[in-house]
Amino acid sequence: MEKGFRKKKSGRQIPEGEVITLEHVTKSYSSGAPALNDVSLHVKKGEFVFIVGDSGSGKSTLIKLLLRELVPTNGEITVLGYNLNKIKHNKIPKFRRNLGIVFQDFRLLKDRNVYENVAFAQRIVQTPTREIKRNVPSILATVNLAGKYKSKINQLSGGEQQRVALARALINKPTILLADEPTGNLDPNNSWEIMKLMEKINENGTTVIVVTHNREIVNAMKKRVVTMKKGVIIEDEEEGTYIDED
Ligand code: ADP
Ligand code: MG
Secondary structure, three states: OOOOOOHOOOOOOOOOOEEEEEEEEEEEOOOOOEEEEEEEEEEEOEEEEEEEEOOOOOOOHHHHHOOOOOOOOOEEEEEEEEEEOOOOOOOOOHHHHHHHEEEEOOOOOOOOOOHHHHHHHHHHHOOOHHHHHHHHHHHHOOOOOOOOOOEEHOOOOHHHHHHHEEEEEEHOOOOOOEEEEOOOOOOHHHHHHHHOOOOHHHHHHOOEEEEEEOOOHHHHHOOOEEEOOOOOEEEEEOOOOOOOOO
């Protein structure tokens, strides 16, 4: 998928190995200050990036733009060679198959069991049942839920539910994993487990973008940290830390 996407899908020059490119992106919802204001951001394949910043600073808007749930008011976004300003509607599902997504509120099918929640993501992309039966136990083992495949979602702890959501996000082998405050509803131990799993996934080659408020984890993990404030990036640091305001 990555090979040669530069020339085919975009007329502009995107540096080799860059999977996310935002050039002067502004997103306004209505009148008033834009949610994102002239943001430029470049992410290379295999990076692990934390996005931090106060509530309302534009982090979720950025994630929604990357998913092509929103389109920018101004500026250009390219993800995995897809120019998201120009992508045709009928190509969006195919584009999104390259992305795994995790949210703060898990968004699982509560009346189904663990296996069915994860298998569902494979059925959508028409994976043969034979393969699903092989893949689901393997990904559940990766997220330390091997014994729980028959459990109903509402019988699981928050940490377990988020690991199911992570398994579902990963089962189709995404190139990029996006997580919007994945530990926002979890206690410190479960937060660490989720972050460590995402680090492991990153070490296996997946590009990982994590929006978080978890200062302690950001400061301990020594990853790239992009700090947003009122719709702009005010800091972008390798092995960064959570900036103390005021
Ligand atoms: P964060 O995720 O950092 O808390 P958001 O991206 O959700 O920030 O929001 C950025 C700004 O955009 C906020 O001022 C918020 O109120 C506004 N906003 C977000 N979504 C919408 C929407 N659907 N309609 C109008 N304004 C919105
Ligand atoms: Mg948000």
